[in-house]
Each structure stands twice: as C-alpha cells, then as structure tokens.
Amino acid sequence: MSDGGEVSMSSGRELDRIRINEVSKHFTLRHTRAVKEVVVKGLKGRRRGLSEQFTALRDISLTVGEGEAVALLGRNGSGKSTLLKLISGVMGADEGRIEVRGNIAGLIDVGAGFHPDLTGRENVFLNGAILGMTEAKIHEQFDRIVAFSEIEDFIDNEVKFYSSGMFLRLAFAVAVHTDPDIFLVDEILAVGDEPFQHKCLDRIRELRDEGKCLVIVSHDLDMVSRFTERGIVLDKGEVIHDGPIDDAVTLLRRRAEG
Numbered sequence: 001m002s003d004g005g006e007v008s009m010s011s012g013r014e015l016d017r018i019r020i021n022e023v024s025k026h027f028t029l030r031h032t033r034a035v036k037e038v039v040v041k042g043l044k045g046r047r048r049g050l051s052e053q054f055t056a057l058r059d060i061s062l063t064v065g066e067g068e069a070v071a072l073l074g075r076n077g078s079g080k081s082t083l084l085k086l087i088s089g090v091m092g093a094d095e096g097r098i099e100v101r102g103n104i105a106g107l108i109d110v111g112a113g114f115h116p117d118l119t120g121r122e123n124v125f126l127n128g129a130i131l132g133m134t135e136a137k138i139h140e141q142f143d144r145i146v147a148f149s150e151i152e153d154f155i156d157n158e159v160k161f162y163s164s165g166m167f168l169r170l171a172f173a174v175a176v177h178t179d180p181d182i183f184l185v186d187e188i189l190a191v192g193d194e195p196f197q198h199k200c201l202d203r204i205r206e207l208r209d210e211g212k213c214l215v216i217v218s219h220d221l222d223m224v225s226r227f228t229e230r231g232i233v234l235d236k237g238e239v240i241h242d243g244p245i246d247d248a249v250t251l252l253r254r255r256a257e258g
Contacts (some may be wrong), residue, residue, distance in 0.1 A: 017182050017213040018064040023096030025057040055239045056082045067211040071224035074234035080217045084186050102181025105131050116160035131178045140175045149173035175204050184209050186217040220247045
C-alpha cells in the first residue's frame with residue numbers, strides 16, 4: 001500500500017482492465033458553517049465537535065477483467081459512486097492503489113467537463129479532447145455525435161442555456177463516440193425522457209457486445225440484471241458480496257425486505 005492513493009495507466013498485456021488494491025477514501029464532515037458559531041466554540045475550547053472524519057471506502061480490493069460488465073450496487077451512502085469516481089480519476093484515493101489499462105469514458109456527473117459559456121459545438125471539441133480524442137477524430141465523429149444527441153437545432157447555442165436533459169444527451173453522445181476501453185455509468189440514465197433512455201441503453205448494450213469493459217452504478221436491479229453478469233455489493237464502504245449478478249440482486253432484495 002502506498003502512503004497516498006494512486007491511479008496509474010498500465011500498458012501491459014494483462015487481462016485486467018481495472019485493479020483496485022486496498023483502497024480507502026475518507027472525507028471530513030463539518031458540522032457547522034456559521035463563522036460566529038465557529039469562533040464561539042473555539043473560544044470555549046469545543047473545537048472537536050466542529051468536524052469528524054467519515055470513511056466512505058475501506059480497504060477495497062477487486063479486479064475487473066477485459067470485456068467484463070460489472071454492477072456496483074448498494075444503498076445510498078454505501079460508497080459505490082465514490083468508488084466509480086476513484087476509478088475514473090475524478091477523485092483520488094487516500095490509501096491504496098488503482099491501476100487502469102485503456103481509455104476511460106462515461107457519465108458520472110451531468111455536464112462534467114462542459115464550459116457554460118461555450119456553445120454545444122465548442123464543448124464537443126473540448127469534452128472530446130478531455131476524453132482523449134484527437135481533433136481529427138472529433139471532426140470525424142462530430143456529425144454522429146450531434147445526430148445521437150438529437151439537439152442539432154441548439155448545437156451552436158451556449159450550453160448554459162441547455163436543460164439538464166440536453167446536457168445529458170450531448171455528454172452521453174460525446175462519451176460513447178470516444179471508442180472507450182472502459183465505460184463508466186452512474187445513474188445518469190435516470191435523467192432524460194424514456195425514448196432517449198432506451199437509445200442510451202441500446203448503445204451501452206452495443207459497447208458490451210463489442211467487448212468493452214462496463215462498470216455501472218444503478219438502483220435499477222432489473223436493468224443491471226440484463227446488462228451485467230457480475231454484481232459487487234457495497235455496504236458502509238466495504239464489499240459484502242462479489243459474484244454473479246443474480247445472487248447480488250437477490251441479496252439486495254432480501255436486505256430491503258428485512
């Protein structure tokens with residue numbers, strides 16, 4: 001284990017796309033934001049109650065292989081979205097090591113990487129570059145990206161005027177046209193209308209059938225049962241199950257009933 005968490009890109013020929021070794025993540029929870037209250041408590045010698053450390057993930061170790069489709073499952077606050085952010089590199093681990101082999105794309109936050117004062121067209125090039133696409137590749141895929149997003153009439157408007165659904169359409173369209181080796185999704189399909197959700201699910205199915213590595217965070221147990229073969233269940237920041245998706249879904253439903 002390293003002193004600080006690491007994410008590295010591996011170029012070896014190993015079959016694992018993602019390796020997570022003894023990873024932990026901590027957050028500091030602050031109980032007050034009022035300056036006056038902080039000063040008063042400080043003067044009274046009661047600083048201890050102003051904050052505490054919360055462990056979102058504790059000693060997580062697992063691997064995700066080439067072409068594997070995995071669901072991260074658990075109740076709200078179990079740590080699944082935090083783990084997805086660590087894999088993506090959006091957030092760093094406090095302990096342990098994460099190794100990723102290949103290009104990562106996906107949807108974790110709606111509109112992440114988009115600049116509000118740029119147009120949709122400009123943001124396609126900006127976000128595509130952030131996701132590792134060359135300018136030539138973005139030009140090649142541009143018409144397909146815009147057609148998939150279904151916002152052709154608004155592509156030259158500044159994205160600060162977009163609805164959340166329009167953000168989703170464009171962000172998803174860019175991500176799925178980067179030809180990623182690893183695709184990450186975090187409940188993002190809950191946003192947007194039903195026809196577009198089906199379109200997104202069809203594209204995710206295509207990526208899976210192409211042998212891409214998928215890691216999906218969702219509360220939709222029926223959906224993940226169709227799209228993944230492995231379920232990792234988290235509870236209070238720890239892995240309590242890692243096995244066939246049907247077993248993971250059964251476990252969660254039993255816990256919900258109990």
